Amino acid sequence: MSEKAIGVFDSGLGGLTAVKELVKVLPRENIIYFGDTARVPYGTRSRETIIKYAEQDADFLLSKGVKMVIAACGTVSSNAEGLADALPVPFTGVITPVAAAAANATKNGKVGVIGTSASVKSGAYEKEILKCNHKIKVYQQECPLFVPLVENGFISENDDIVKLVVERYLSEMKREGIDTLILGCTHFPIIAKAISNYLGRSVTLIDSGRETALYAAHLLGTNHLLNTADKVGTCQFYVSDTVESFRSTAEIFLGKSVDGEVSHISIEQVEL
Numbered sequence: 001m002s003e004k005a006i007g008v009f010d011s012g013l014g015g016l017t018a019v020k021e022l023v024k025v026l027p028r029e030n031i032i033y034f035g036d037t038a039r040v041p042y043g044t045r046s047r048e049t050i051i052k053y054a055e056q057d058a059d060f061l062l063s064k065g066v067k068m069v070i071a072a073c074g075t076v077s078s079n080a081e082g083l084a085d086a087l088p089v090p091f092t093g094v095i096t097p098v099a100a101a102a103a104n105a106t107k108n109g110k111v112g113v114i115g116t117s118a119s120v121k122s123g124a125y126e127k128e129i130l131k132c133n134h135k136i137k138v139y140q141q142e143c144p145l146f147v148p149l150v151e152n153g154f155i156s157e158n159d160d161i162v163k164l165v166v167e168r169y170l171s172e173m174k175r176e177g178i179d180t181l182i183l184g185c186t187h188f189p190i191i192a193k194a195i196s197n198y199l200g201r202s203v204t205l206i207d208s209g210r211e212t213a214l215y216a217a218h219l220l221g222t223n224h225l226l227n228t229a230d231k232v233g234t235c236q237f238y239v240s241d242t243v244e245s246f247r248s249t250a251e252i253f254l255g256k257s258v259d260g261e262v263s264h265i266s267i268e269q270v271e272l
């Protein structure tokens with residue numbers, strides 16, 4: 001057993017959707033979260049830049065003595081696959097857990113994947129789904145506008161702008177008859193209701209935060225790293241932009257106000 005914290009990072013605030021699920025699945029674990037709010041978005045950047053940022057983010061968490069690192073970011077997970085080999089602690093991104101969940105969920109073998117431009121271009125989700133079942137047909141769509149919509153609070157399923165953008169991005173997949181859709185970006189679970197209303201209830205939505213939390217619990221268990229202390233864990237947050245901007249937007253992702261310590265760090269100064 002280990003009382004050390006689980007380290008979670010994301011390009012910004014979206015990874016808090018994974019923290020929300022982690023707290024539910026592993027209530028005794030301490031969590032240290034780093035959101036690279038000064039350099040978000042990663043989803044429009046080159047693979048080289050995403051890898052460099054991801055290495056810095058993971059190194060910062062390691063400097064805090066974490067027992068595991070989770071890249072709660074679709075963009076990092078699909079572009080910095082090499083991170084797992086470079087770290088001295090167990091690591092997971094979101095791709096492996098969500099691909100397995102989608103392959104399990106589909107009945108008609110038609111799975112949709114939505115994510116940032118960098119995630120979709122990498123082809124990582126498709127590759128992993130086909131590893132689970134090579135007969136599955138994968139339909140991918142970049143949805144870059146979903147990120148700023150969510151960050152600016154356009155999240156209601158009744159909002160005409162949200163409905164319009166959902167339709168624009170997902171009409172093709174709907175026509176193709178997918179029965180499962182991977183929400184391959186940490187921001188997307190926030191507009192899951194709007195997506196589900198458009199696609200219909202028969203389409204299963206795979207939430208990367210939820211699946212990654214479950215997979216992390218499994219990884220910790222097999223590595224004998226679960227925290228069995230008889231008390232509720234704590235959350236500590238670090239951000240590279242201002243603490244105030246984090247506090248005001250984090251609620252969208254956590255579903256409640258932040259009740260942990262929030263500190264600012266200079267991520268550019270983390271040595272690789």
Ligand code: DGL
Nearest residue numbers: 011041042043074075186
């Ligand atoms: N966190 C990113 C992801 O899950 C979305 C925001 C960004 O583009 O950095 O892909």
